[in-house]
Every structure is written in C-alpha cells, then in structure tokens.
Amino acid sequence: MKLDVPDADAWMFDLIAQDDVLRSRALARHRDLVARESGLSYGSDGERTIYWYLTAHWYREPWGTITLDQWPFVALYLRWEGRFPDEWRAAAGWSPWSGKESVLERLGRKGVPAEARPEAADLLVDVLHRPYRCKDWMYALLVRHVADAEFRDRLTTLAGADDPLVVLRARFLLHLADRPEHNVTRKTWLRWLESLN
Numbered sequence: 001m002k003l004d005v006p007d008a009d010a011w012m013f014d015l016i017a018q019d020d021v022l023r024s025r026a027l028a029r030h031r032d033l034v035a036r037e038s039g040l041s042y043g044s045d046g047e048r049t050i051y052w053y054l055t056a057h058w059y060r061e062p063w064g065t066i067t068l069d070q071w072p073f074v075a076l077y078l079r080w081e082g083r084f085p086d087e088w089r090a091a092a093g094w095s096p097w098s099g100k101e102s103v104l105e106r107l108g109r110k111g112v113p114a115e116a117r118p119e120a121a122d123l124l125v126d127v128l129h130r131p132y133r134c135k136d137w138m139y140a141l142l143v144r145h146v147a148d149a150e151f152r153d154r155l156t157t158l159a160g161a162d163d164p165l166v167v168l169r170a171r172f173l174l175h176l177a178d179r180p181e182h183n184v185t186r187k188t189w190l191r192w193l194e195s196l197n
Contacts, residue, residue, distance in 0.1 A: 071112075
C-alpha cells in the first residue's frame with residue numbers, strides 16, 4: 001500500500017532506516033523538534049514530530065478511528081518501537097508506554113483502515129518473533145480486525161515453527177481469531193495458557 005505522506009514529514013520514516021547515518025540524522029531532528037515544541041504542535045518552520053500525528057486527532061476526536069492519512073505515522077511509531085526500542089524510548093523524553101497503549105487501544109476499539117489491514121497484520125506477526133515489551137499484549141486487540149484467510153494461513157504456518165514461544169503465540173492468536181467477540185485483557189494470554197493443561 002502506497003500512501004501519500006506530506007513531503008515536509010517524509011524524513012520521519014528515516015527513524016526506521018537500516019542506514020545508521022540516515023537514522024541518526026532523523027533521530028537528531030526529531031529530538032530537536034520535541035525539545036522545541038513538546039512534540040505536539042507545529043514547529044516554527046512548520047515541522048512536526050511523529051507525536052503530532054498520534055495526538056492531534058486524539059484531541060479533536062477522543063475516541064475516533066485512526067484515519068488512512070494517520071496510518072503511515074501510526075505504523076511508523078509501532079515499527080520504530082519494534083526495530084529500535086532504545087532509540088524509540090529515549091527520543092520521547094518521557095515514558096512512551098502510555099502512547100503505545102493509546103495507539104493500540106484505539107486500533108483495537110475502532111479498527112484499522114481497510115487498506116491498512118495487511119500492514120497491521122504484518123505488525124502483529126512481527127511481535128510474535130520478539131521478546132515481550134511493555135503493552136505488547138495489546139496487539140492481540142487487533143486480531144479481530146485483521147483475521148482474514150491470509151492472516152490465519154500465516155499463523156497456521158507459524159504454529160509449526162521451531163521456536164516454542166512463537167508456536168504458542170501463533171496458536172493463541174488463532175484462538176482469538178476464532179472468537180472475535182472475546183474480550184481481550186492483560187490476563188487473556190495467561191488464562192489461555194492455563195487452559196492448555
């Protein structure tokens with residue numbers, strides 16, 4: 001899916017660049033903007049931080065859906081945490097976990113734009129392969145919004161992986177995909193694990 005990103009804000013996507021020089025440059029720019037503008041508003045030259053994209057809509061419409069024009073920045077925010085967690089955490093200047101929680105809760109309650117569902121499914125699959133991080137359990141809230149046949153096939157394949165933790169996580173998400181009405185909480189995973197015994 002190719003979405004239009006304002007040219008002035010395209011630099012933000014270098015926050016997840018594999019090139020260390022590009023990423024360092026974007027990180028320095030982002031930190032400077034956060035320091036100058038508290039991250040929430042336009043800078044004096046019209047620049048914004050990723051936090052602006054995550055919060056501006058929140059304040060206008062506290063429980064509204066994430067729109068397609070916001071999605072690239074929401075996905076960027078989650079990918080940044082997934083690929084470079086230390087940089088993601090340090091760049092905020094405050095604890096970023098509540099921001100991650102808000103994003104995942106909003107996606108869980110209101111859904112994912114239809115055009116963004118394949119990318120949201122990719123984010124969920126990525127989480128299965130990494131060590132658990134604060135608020136990761138909330139990714140399970142997205143399952144009901146992305147659980148199409150292709151996503152189920154991917155999970156079924158992962159349920160046969162070599163890593164026992166990936167196998168369990170994939171089976172858990174398949175369990176949730178079969179029960180879209182299920183209320184997912186922080187304890188759902190533990191209850192499911194207990195049910196296997």
